[in-house]
Amino acid sequence: MVSKYILPPPDTLMYRLILILLLCGFFSFTTRAQYTRNFSVKYFGLTLHPKGDDNAELMPLNPDGKGYFVFNVGGSISYEQFFVQDKFSVKAIQALYADCAMQFAGFTHLGLRATIFQLGPHSLNGGLGPTLVYRRNWSKLDGYNLSTSFFGGNPSDKWQYRMIWYAGEFEYNYRFKDRTDFSVSFVPGYPNIMSLSFGIRYWLKDKE
8 A cells, every 4th residue: 555645736846847847848949850759778876865864874875974965776767659749748667776775666657748948969858747656665774764754654564655646857868869869867856856867768760
């Protein structure tokens, strides 16, 4: 059972910013070859806690000792299908990785995307959609502070879960070959889950 759900108020700054940028997709400028579907493989990555983390001592790849920046080891794959050429798409992402405490974790995401701008080899996409985040329960770790946890849940549970009904993502892409982009994704989940990943986005040829 999912322990808690997030349903952020629609007047939050992040929510407004993402909606404004999505609307900007209507005015994006297209100069590149036309493709409608792609898949991505990315390294995940880096997690940011803007206010630090009370459980920082449980994070071995935590160079500042406060949990502001924590390295993760893992990856994600995604598939994206445009339903309006170079404008709007649907994207699915599956990620599996070692979390900040080097325990097994992952997330599953499905959402809508829009092109914010596209100029020459550069483009920026933004989107929203539901995301299920899960990890092995940190309650098994000595010194874990459950009261400040983003996940919550019961200490006896094997897994901790959190459903984010409209998680955001920004993705910058640089086209360096005809069908291949260097891609960087940023999840702006302030103040709990902010993450950075990078890799390759490859465009599939459309059927004749």
